[in-house]
Amino acid sequence: MAGAVFAEEHRVLYYEADITGKLTTANILNLAILASGDQSETLGVGNAEIHAQNIGWVILQYNIDITRRPSVGEQIVIKTQADHYNPYFAVRNFWLETSQGEKLVDIRAIFTMIDMEARKMVRIPQVMMEAYQADKVKKIERIPNPMQLAETELPEVMHNFYHVRFFDIDHNHHVNNAHYFTWMQDPLGAEFLTQNEVVNINIKYESEIRYGSEINSYYKILPAVDGIVTTLHQIRVDNELMTEAEMKWRAVTD
Template identity: 55%
Template structure:
């Protein structure tokens, strides 16, 4: 049986929204991680306890599905559940719902644990997973890989410099920052005429302070799919595919 579902209420405030007045994509993930952090702290497995052993959680992949983004002033319920794990990987689910239980957003995620000094993946300590009461499995329920850039076609690209405030307590670029790099190059005209419905992102290599990244993308399916890469030099750090719907005014 999967672990217990943790939930907390939250009212959307203006600085969590984008130009449309709806909860921004980076903030969707920030609120999800806030809920998991609060659950972990409640169970005695918060960041302070994990970092005391020089370990840290890192996300490997997200699969986001959006039914409807909440707006400024809306009161929502954020839910999260540790679903299952094996010695090296853990699956966690997140939901954003209305106060009456209508599902707005669902996220499936895969996490691993690293030694923060050696920056290498380690076995997840059993006492941590015992606290979450997740199901122990031999093979986790994987997320399909995102669609990848077609190397035979040109990409549109934009460069970004990794700033001090992009770095989180795990000493690498905060996961939510990648969504800025993915979405920003699409431009105002595209973003004001399309609404995101699905995002599949897979992180391969950490991006660190001071590096220069390039965000590449291609557009397919009559502008209903965008495919992305985040690169440092020739190294592909992140790949993502995004599905959109046309906004009908």
């Protein structure tokens, strides 16, 4: 048994899509987090309430399965549910569905809570998780780590440079998690991104990236296996690993 499911409708807007007319992976994440934020507000544990206690949520890892990205103008339903938690970690589920109930995207996320000033992990207040009706457990269900680029490979693999701008920073005072998807996928190039459709993303956040940072986005495209291409990604600042991801893609057939 897990927490109550929260749902809200959304029409995909033109500025949420890429050149293919489909919702970007970054905006899939933005909509998911919007829904969880709206649920928190309805339960009285939204950002205003938790920030008043000098604490905030931080996402550690996502696993995202994509059956189909919705298109501009399509009416979708975003659902979310606080699943289970222990004193330091919480697991939340998200789904994007059509109005008819066809599942489009399935997301599992691991969160922790930090002191907003010290930027260090703190215990999650139990009263907060009780508001979500999530299950308390001793050990959370971990998401497997993404396949990793070896550090010895970095001089040989492809990479792009990006500068962290003021508008990349969110209300938690660090880079909006959705921006990492753009930094990781953009270097793959227009030809790859229009000829392939992402079907799974496993992304793990290691350290926070701050305003003004210069980042290196490394990537490697592995040979296709059974029609699925895997790409490996790392975001580094001053050679320190900040985020890594493994993405799986299938060729566009229509």
